[in-house]
Amino acid sequence: GNSVTQMEGPVTLSEEAFLTINCTYTATGYPSLFWYVQYPGEGLQLLLKATKADDKGSNKGFEATYRKETTSFHLEKGSVQVSDSAVYFCALMGYGNKLVFGAGTILRVKS
Amino acid sequence: GAGVSQSPRYKVAKRGQDVALRCDPISGHVSLFWYQQALGQGPEFLTYFQNEAQLDKSGLPSDRFFAERPEGSVSTLKIQRTQQEDSAVYLCASSPLWGGGEQYFGPGTRLTVT
Numbered sequence: 001g002n003s004v005t006q007m008e009g010p011v012t013l014s015e016e017a018f019l020t021i022n023c024t025y026t027a028t029g030y031p032s033l034f035w036y037v038q039y040p041g042e043g044l045q046l047l048l049k050a051t052k053a054d055d056k057g058s059n060k061g062f063e064a065t066y067r068k069e070t071t072s073f074h075l076e077k078g079s080v081q082v083s084d085s086a087v088y089f090c091a092l093m094g095y096g097n098k099l100v101f102g103a104g105t106i107l108r109v110k111s
Numbered sequence: 112g113a114g115v116s117q118s119p120r121y122k123v124a125k126r127g128q129d130v131a132l133r134c135d136p137i138s139g140h141v142s143l144f145w146y147q148q149a150l151g152q153g154p155e156f157l158t159y160f161q162n163e164a165q166l167d168k169s170g171l172p173s174d175r176f177f178a179e180r181p182e183g184s185v186s187t188l189k190i191q192r193t194q195q196e197d198s199a200v201y202l203c204a205s206s207p208l209w210g211g212g213e214q215y216f217g218p219g220t221r222l223t224v225t
Contacts, residue, residue, distance in 0.1 A: 004153075036216075043115075044154070044202065044216040082178075089153050096167055097142065099214060101153030 002027040006090045006102035007089070013080055013109050021075040023064075023090035031092040033057075033066050033073040034099070038087045047075075082109045085091050113137070115217035123223045124193045132188045132220045136205030143186050144214060145178055146202040154202050160186060161209060185213050193224045 007022040025031065035047040035057070048057030053068035064075045073090060090102040116135045124130050136143050142161055147170075147196035156170040169209050171178070175194075180186040190197055194215035204214035 037143040043218040044204075046213050048213075049213070091153075096159075098144065098159055098167065098170070099146075099154070099204075100156070103151070103153050 002031065002094050002100045004092055004100055005103035006088075006105055008010065008103075010106035010108055013107070015082055015109055015111050016079045019075070019077040019080045019084075021088055021090075021107070023073045023075065023102060025071050025073065025090075025092050026109075027071075027092055027094050029094055030068075031094040033064070034061050034091045034093065035062070035064055035073070035075050036091060036101075038091040038104075040086070046087070047086060062066065080107070080109045082111050085109045086095070115203055115205055115215055117201075117220050119220060120218065121221050121223075123225060126195060126224055127192055129189065129191045130193055130222065132190075132201050132222070133190070134186045134203030134205075134217060135187065136184065136186070136203070137207070137215055138184075140150040140205035140207050140215075141209055142206040142214075143180055144204040144206075145186070145188050147172075148200040148202055148219070150199070157188070157201075190222075193222075195224050198222055198224045 003026045032051045033048045036044045037047045048059040050057040050066035056065045087104045089104045090098045118133045148154040150164040158178045159167040160180045175191045177189045183208040202219045203217045
């Protein structure tokens with residue numbers, strides 16, 4: 001079945017550091033890929049998405065590129081801020097509209 | 112406009128009790144989803160409605176779990192004879208589309224079974 005694997009956390013960075021959170025997937029067909037973010041005390045929010053190979057999703061300085069050849073959708077940001085501290089979830093949507101999530105990666109940014 | 116709302120936000124139940132969790136989706140959203148999120152894990156799919164039709168209930172862990180959306184708007188997830196392993200956050204999401212597209216999540220209901 002479909003599955004998502006993302007790097008374990010927590011990831012601890014200093015402000016303005018470069019961020020990468022790795023995500024790989026297993027799926028039949030051509031899924032859509034998503035990054036969701038959960039800030040402390042808040043619900044899940046869509047951060048960015050890509051619906052086909054080589055698409056790049058971007059939002060709030062975050063980017064991720066749909067790489068079919070490596071089945072990956074790594075999240076990157078050039079310069080993180082303390083306010084980016086949150087839990088980040090990689091997810092895919094295949095046939096049937098349901099989201100399949102990774103386990104989540106905690107990001108902590110220190111000032 | 113208003114987002115997805117869920118009630119109650121917190122629920123403590125003794126083992127063996129029945130519970131009912133409510134989801135109010137964004138007005139006009141066709142699709143509604145329920146997910147279960149165990150502590151430290153990602154959400155896992157439970158069930159999916161398009162309007163009042165339950166199209167997929169493959170993720171419901173046992174026949175103690177039941178979901179309904181009788182008028183195609185508000186949905187209720189019911190858990191009968193709760194067990195400790197049912198302790199989790201239950202998330203509801205809605206989408207304006209018949210298929211695919213962004214899902215908008217509610218804040219969740221944290222269920223603790225003692």
